Amino acid sequence: MKIAVTSASGKLGASIVKHLVHLIGKENVIGIARTPEKAVHLGVEIRKGDYNSREQFDGALNGVDTVLLVSGMDTPDKRIIQHRNVIEAAKQNGVQKIVYTSIVGAEEGNAFSPIVQTNRQTEKDIQNSGLNWVIGRNGIYIEPDLEYIDTYVKEGEIRNCAADGKCTYTSREELGFAYAKMLTEDKHNAQIYNLVGNGITQTQLVEKINKVFNTNLVFKNESVEAYKAERTEALGDFMGTVIAGIYEGIKEGANDVSSDFVTVTGRPHLSTIEMMKNFKNTQE
Template sequence: MKIGITGATGHLGRLVVAKMKERAAADDLVALVRSPQKAADLGIEAREADYDKPETLQRALQGIDTLLLISGSEVGKRARQHQHIIDAARQNGVQRIVYTSVLHADNTSVSLATEHRATEQALKDSGIPHTFLRNGWYTENYTASIPGALAGGAVIGSAGEGKISAATREDYADAAVAVLTSEGHEGKVYELAGDEAFTLKEYAAELSRQTGRDIPYKNLPEAEYAAAMAGFGIPEEMARAIAGWDVSVSKGDLFDDSRQLSKLIGRPTTPLSVAIEEALQYTSKAG
């Protein structure tokens, strides 16, 4: 049975490929990527699959039985791009699609959910058996900004006292592998989130504890936070979007205590303290 993995050269995709190679024959795995050259180190077959070039999708999905559709990275284009690959999957007789959506996609205020809702509906309309992995926030969304927080002496945001049930990419990769390599997931919707929820104040406190520095959390009005990020070089539209996501955090939209993720992967999710420790080690080596 051939399993196709879109976005296989991305952060999540690479983790999934590595873990799938431990559970399945490499010959049964296919990396579906925009640039096959960048997938040469994955150790599996790589096929060109450009969401904006439907003809490549038709060729790429030939003989694929199960498809892991990792959501695209181009915000604003993803609903259309995902529709292209769903259409190609249907035309090629793909038997199952596992899709990485967003936590509580059906009722969250997170702006990203609009495209995920559209893709979920497209999958329902396609008639292809499917599973929704509604991933919560990645802990890396925060730990990636540790160098900036250390340089600026503070963690900034607009999340207020909102709790974030984040998990690491590795946690979410394990969930995808669990679903791809076992039965009984058709039609299921998994709300995936970390076991341990934290506020940004608590995140800053843990960062302070591990660095031995006083790094407070500074809560800013949405517009001020967006302006600050734009000042760091983030494009204005993206800066506004990120600030808006923080406001969603303040409303509780990224909190979930159902522990479906840890149940699915058969272990506790990665604690915030461990994620910060690993990020600090990486930052130290990179420096």
């Protein structure tokens, strides 16, 4: 059984590859990357595959039984076509099963919604593909906040527009484990799972960061408009608007969803503190 993972050079793809190798051995895992040399460190066969090229994926999926499609990072108008390139190549190559990394979020009402909508469209395309399928809806990764701690410390605070909304943070490590299970166990077929941890507020996030990293941060809530203006100035229109939309979604409860993690993996999701400690250990 050959399992291929797209975007293997990315952090989520790499985590999934690592967990798959642990479960089924490196000879059964294929990484697909737009820039193959960025994925050679994974120690598995690497094939070239750019989401914009149907032809590359026709080659990359040759002899593959199951493919993990990591959601693309391009603008919403491009993503649906890019994902269809992989789905169509999978059908042509006789791939049996496709597993997709989708996202939790509100389909309408904030600046992140267009990205959620494109993910939902790909979910539909996969369900209509005629292949076996499993869809994971990922919660927000904890790692970007932890990678940003030095900046938070300089500013003395974490500020965004999430107010008292709860966010069910997960980690790429936890997701890698869950997707390896979804790829290798048939009992998950035709299921849509929320792959999330325990819901916490931004104030609780700050408290936990202070505890694990011995910092002295506070949470400062801003209006959606002020936060969006600040983020677009720092990151440009597209990313700034998306980031503001994510936190607006948290404020409105879009990320406070029930978790299917135990169903998928057979064990509880790590706590926020445990994820932070694991991250800290990898940095030391």
